[in-house]
Amino acid sequence: KAGVTQTPRYLIKTRGQQVTLSCSPISGHRSVSWYQQTPGQGLQFLFEYFSETQRNKGNFPGRFSGRQFSNSRSEMNVSTLELGDSALYLCASSSDPTGLLYEQYFGPGTRLTVT
């Protein structure tokens, strides 16, 4: 099976702009989670979608939003970018319908730089 894919891999944006990141999960996986990884804060959970519904949300401002499509592909949007949004954004998929037991499979990430 193909792994989790994320596009684009690298992105440079200007403060105030918005950005959309895309994630295609492993075929058959209906759970998609998003994380922000920075050197200072480590791995921070953004949100999780399962069957097009947001099942869980981390402590990020409303500028961060996401959605999931019927084919389980997911997008993440960040509006009004700030310098502090520069990070590696990771997407992970799982086959676990409960969200409790199974491991997650991560994509390579999108490196976002805000200038």
Added chain:
Amino acid sequence: AQSVAQPEDQVNVAEGNPLTVKCTYSVSGNPYLFWYVQYPNRGLQFLLKYITGDNLVKGSYGFEAEFNKSQTSFHLKKPSALVSDSALYFCAVRPWADSNYQLIWGAGTKLIIKP
């Protein structure tokens, strides 16, 4: 508050020696415990997990971890380190009682294996 601690930012081990990467947790209820590894410029990869049963869990690449309930620890171990084991290691916990299904992540430990 529920938390995961990886007390060492970095662990240095000579090739061929045994290695241990430490993880302790503080959660309510029975925990589900995971270890992931991140190689440079790549997403995270699942190594192993403890859900229930035998306290000693074996995973990928010769790694194993022992669940110790009394010490609330889940240390990652390998009998003989390889240079290729050099990477960033993350411990994660999902509290069984947490209806939010959210993983709690440690800050990560950089493992350096010297030839």
